[in-house]
Amino acid sequence: MLARRVIPCLDVANGRVVKGTKFVDLTDEGDPAELAERYAREGADEIVFLDITAAPEGRGTMLEVVRRTASRAFVPLTVGGGVRTVTEMRDVLRAGADKVSFNTAAVADPDLLTDCARKFGSQAVVCAIDARRLPAAAGNAAEMAPPAWEVVTHGGRQATELEAVAWAVRTVELGAGELLVTSMDRDGTRSGFDTELLRAISSRVRVPVIASGGAAGPGDFVAAVRDGGADAVLAASIFHRRMHSIAAVKAAMAAAGLPVRITEEAGS
């Protein structure tokens, strides 16, 4: 039976793992390859690197990071941020990544998903969707209406005209083989995943959905899968700050009857 995945996400800038709020006050948290290896040892089912390097000239360092990681952490590796062309995706894959995640670039140029899927297969193309809940219109009838979300880009700073569920369905038609769905309302708030958003999307697509944004504790991971229909759950700060171990999250998921990969080395 297919296990539900637990995925730590690392923000990488200029070849180093950084931590910060809204891209400011970044602090150096160490070497990405070393941290990825540690997470893999602790039971991470996959690692996501999010390249938040601001300057284009810093991009080359990401390839080096991927190369070093692929030579020591033998789990799947996804790289997001900064890839805008088929050639750039090829470079990232050839450095040792398994998948590339597109966000702003996919909104700007949806054909990019198709071109990359045709070249490397859908399984290597992840579409990251940052969604923000639209305010409900006033009135009794509106309160009964189902919630809706809009797609935002540039780390939430820019709104688009796209409705999130429709965009999700379209990206899959275009060639995305997996969706990384982040609730911008919950991101960084530690108030739990937006399971309504996850369910709205996972019920409409056949590809796996990765839940992101809002994890506070193991119970949230269970809810993302059980209530949101997520196939995998991604989190950053709760792992980095060692509030919860990957093993503890998986133990909670297993206790809730969800299939997870328990590793011998994980311990706790």
Place this chain on the structure above:
Amino acid sequence: MSGSRLRVAVLDYGAANMVSMSQALVSAGADAVVAAGPSDLSGVDALVVPGVGAAAPAMVHLRERGLVEPLLEWVRAGKPCLGICLGYQLFFDASDEGDAGDAPTLGLLAGRTVALEDAPTLPHIGWNSVEAVKPHPLFEGIADGSYFYFVHSFVPVPADKSVVVARTTHGRPFVSAVASGSLYGLQFHPEKSAAAGHRLLVNFLGLVAGGAA
């Protein structure tokens, strides 16, 4: 053996993930050689055919690099060869994953590669349990039902059931590992499957060393 490390050639035919495959082999105790042409196969002890992607373009790349005939000769000579994911699928007669829905492949094993049926999610991405159909040295020391990493939408259906070593279920059960003489095929990625994958590659190298002795 004589104490020296085995040399394993990883066929490079385009977009395949060469870095992880080579590094995983090194970590399992071999010297990995990236083989982009026939001349790179001299002096190697085993071949690995990696691969993620579609069958039709993969066959085109293999042909362009002059690797098809050397690969066929290698396997027909009974030398050890391990196919992973798409590489495993290419061992069979043909694949439905072509531009016109029919791509002829290497024909080393009888059977056809078809789309996964009744899968709850597609592509089949993630860690799934691999269940033994019969004991095989490739899985020595690995608990039955261990999780390995999969990423694919198609799967071969071997005509000869005697080659089937393991099965996995995603919707319906499918064949996730085969062995026929010194030809081994895996639908999952040992190079991405942490400790279980490492052990499997060590076991493969053990089979290569045993056969060469």
